[in-house]
Amino acid sequence: MTTPNDAPYKYLQFKGDQCYRRYIEEDIPAKSPPVTPKKQDLLKVKSHGSYGALLFHPNWKARRKEILHRDMHRCVHCRSDKDLQVHHRQYQFIASEQKFRLPWEYPDRLLITLCESCHNKGHNKYKVPTITI
Known part of the structure; x- marks a missing residue:
């Protein structure tokens, strides 16, 4: 263990x-x-x-659009198509550069589409892990 x-x-x-x-x-x-x-x-x-x-940067807007398209413009949890947001499943701190990875630089597997309700519930229940790379 x-x-x-x-x-x-x-x-x-x-x-x-x-x-x-x-x-x-x-x-x-x-x-x-x-x-x-x-x-x-x-x-x-x-x-x-x-x-x-x-989150207002053009790179994030483009990345967000890709993730929404991949998830068919639906919350992956409740399948709602209202008030959609793209959620980072983890944050990555780059030790050698002493900064966090930019929001649009994360791999697909770490980004998911959630409706506002599921996103808020998730953040209230769980802390998004931050890893040092």
């Missing part, structure tokens, strides 16, 4: 959406920008990009 410490992966615990936060560099205007900002009028700022923001 194996113990959690013997498992081929370990669970990481985070509060809120901290596990998805990555720093993104962006140019933002310093105070009130002139009509045509000059390079010296821009501040190089590191801001948080969160998991939620990544």
Whole structure:
């Protein structure tokens, strides 16, 4: 019998959406920008990009569409076709890069279609495992 410490992966615990936060560099205007900002009028700022923001990325929208098509636009649990969402069955932390895999980079086997109701029930009942790779 194996113990959690013997498992081929370990669970990481985070509060809120901290596990998805990555720093993104962006140019933002310093105070009130002139009509045509000059390079010296821009501040190089590191801001948080969160998991939620990544769900609006074109790569995720395309990946989501693929998974919905594969699952015939139905919840794999209750077969509903209302309020569909694509669920990650696990999250992967890439140790060498010190960041999480982007939502659209997961293999098909780790993505499933769920209706909003089944998705919420699942998250309330189970914690999505995070593995370090």
